[in-house]
Amino acid sequence: MAEPNNTPWPPSTPVPGSTPRSQSPAPPVPSLTPNATMSTTTTTLPLRSSPIATHTSATRPIVLHIGDPIKYNPKTYAEFSSAFEVIRPSTAERERSEFIVALKERRWGDFSAIFRPFWGTGGEMGRWDAELIDLLPDSVKVFASAGAGFDWADTKLLGEKGIIYCNSGLAAAEAVADFAVVMIISTFRHLPWCMNAATLPFLTSSSSSSSSTPDTSAAATAFQTCHAQATAVSHNPRGHVLGLIGFGNIGQQIAAKLGPGVFGMAIAYHDVIRKPLAVEKQLHAAFHATLDSLLQTSDCVVLCTPASADGKPLITAAALRRMRPGTRFVNIARGSLVDEDALADALEEGIVGAAALDVHADEPRVNRRLIAMAGLEAGNGSGAHPGRVMLTCHNAGGTVETHIGFEELSMRNIMAVLGGGDAITPVNLHFLKART
Numbered sequence: 182m183a184e185p186n187n188t189p190w191p192p193s194t195p196v197p198g199s200t201p202r203s204q205s206p207a208p209p210v211p212s213l214t215p216n217a218t219m220s221t222t223t224t225t226l227p228l229r230s231s232p233i234a235t236h237t238s239a240t241r242p243i244v245l246h247i248g249d250p251i252k253y254n255p256k257t258y259a260e261f262s263s264a265f266e267v268i269r270p271s272t273a274e275r276e277r278s279e280f281i282v283a284l285k286e287r288r289w290g291d292f293s294a295i296f297r298p299f300w301g302t303g304g305e306m307g308r309w310d311a312e313l314i315d316l317l318p319d320s321v322k323v324f325a326s327a328g329a330g331f332d333w334a335d336t337k338l339l340g341e342k343g344i345i346y347c348n349s350g351l352a353a354a355e356a357v358a359d360f361a362v363v364m365i366i367s368t369f370r371h372l373p374w375c376m377n378a379a380t381l382p383f384l385t386s387s388s389s390s391s392s393s394t395p396d397t398s399a400a401a402t403a404f405q406t407c408h409a410q411a412t413a414v415s416h417n418p419r420g421h422v423l424g425l426i427g428f429g430n431i432g433q434q435i436a437a438k439l440g441p442g443v444f445g446m447a448i449a450y451h452d453v454i455r456k457p458l459a460v461e462k463q464l465h466a467a468f469h470a471t472l473d474s475l476l477q478t479s480d481c482v483v484l485c486t487p488a489s490a491d492g493k494p495l496i497t498a499a500a501l502r503r504m505r506p507g508t509r510f511v512n513i514a515r516g517s518l519v520d521e522d523a524l525a526d527a528l529e530e531g532i533v534g535a536a537a538l539d540v541h542a543d544e545p546r547v548n549r550r551l552i553a554m555a556g557l558e559a560g561n562g563s564g565a566h567p568g569r570v571m572l573t574c575h576n577a578g579g580t581v582e583t584h585i586g587f588e589e590l591s592m593r594n595i596m597a598v599l600g601g602g603d604a605i606t607p608v609n610l611h612f613l614k615a616r617t
């Protein structure tokens with residue numbers, strides 16, 4: 182039987198390497214509905230405990246642990262590794278060709294679960310497509326992974342094979358939402374211009390070894406120009422409409438951080454599944470039944486939804502033309518959701534006034550036209566000013582707290598499913614149901 186577990190999420194235990202002055206709770210996020218195609222993970226908090234079956238060592242289910250060893254949650258891991266036989270393939274075995282050989286020869290036996298606790302390792306075998314999934318033994322019941330996104334696995338195919346895929350979006354939601362807030366503010370205040378004008382000319386000048394900036398140089402001109410001119414194109418977010426595409430945990434946390442009473446933005450959202458009225462009311466969020474309607478209404482559009490199942494962009498040239506002139510645009514979801522050349526056109530034409538992208542269509546490569554608009558050249562476009570694009574390196578979810586949560590949540594998902602209970606953060610149950 183499941184025992185009550187009052188562990189709050191995120192966990193309140195001190196985080197190694199950080200000593201917060203106070204443990205303020207995450208903003209309230211109402212109980213949510215199961216994952217929808219357009220939503221990030223949505224789950225009722227706090228986590229429930231997992232019913233763990235007791236097994237003798239001879240009958241313990243096998244868990245295939247791909248990636249680095251557990252780092253942050255030794256207590257949960259002690260519970261996990263006493264319930265299961267954990268097998269961790271070596272780095273060489275995780276390379277795709279060797280991984281395929283190992284699966285074919287059943288090197289790891291009839292394992293019951295796949296466990297990937299980190300996003301920096303465990304992906305060496307590449308995409309979980311039919312080539313890998315068809316080789317999995319029938320014993321596999323659950324694949325629990327780090328990461329909010331799950332475009333690296335064919336979750337439909339896994340579901341059709343009877344394997345529940347659990348993501349860890351819940352663990353990353355706060356970090357991603359915090360980062361999104363910075364990016365949204367950046368599109369209103371043009372942080373790349375402000376930051377680059379203070380540093381770039383100096384960093385690239387021959388006097389960069391001096392300890393103070395030269396006051397008559399290009400550096401001083403860039404500083405003074407930015408100081409004098411950024412004001413005229415900068416705005417407070419208050420009163421502007423924030424249009425969230427996707428209203429799962431991440432979208433809802435962004436709304437809680439920027440909505441009325443805090444930053445004072447008006448919250449609008451579009452999702453394939455409308456959220457309960459209680460959620461809308463709590464977050465002062467107005468639902469838009471169509472993407473077009475949201476795009477036509479928003480002053481700042483934020484993508485916070487999983488990649489499309491077909492990998493096609495949602496923000497196309499046509500979608501960009503639906504936006505109001507000067508709309509701001511932020512992507513903290515997936516690069517594949519955006520036609521970046523169309524976005525560069527829209528920035529040049531002034532349809533989009535400023536953008537901030539943490540994720541990119543061809544990572545680790547970044548679109549060169551967008552890079553040009555991040556720097557101190559004004560670029561094309563009437564009335565364009567420098568630094569209209571903020572570009573980062575897929576950092577939004579990257580905090581220690583997120584990784585603590587990835588580990589914990591992945592183990593708890595596996596313990597729940599193999600213990601005969603419900604998965605905590607499944608993303609593909611609809612495909613499992615379609616099978617029966």
Ligand SMILES: O=CC(=O)O
Pocket residue numbers: 327328329330331353578
């Ligand atoms: O991109 C980050 C994630 O999927 O968590």
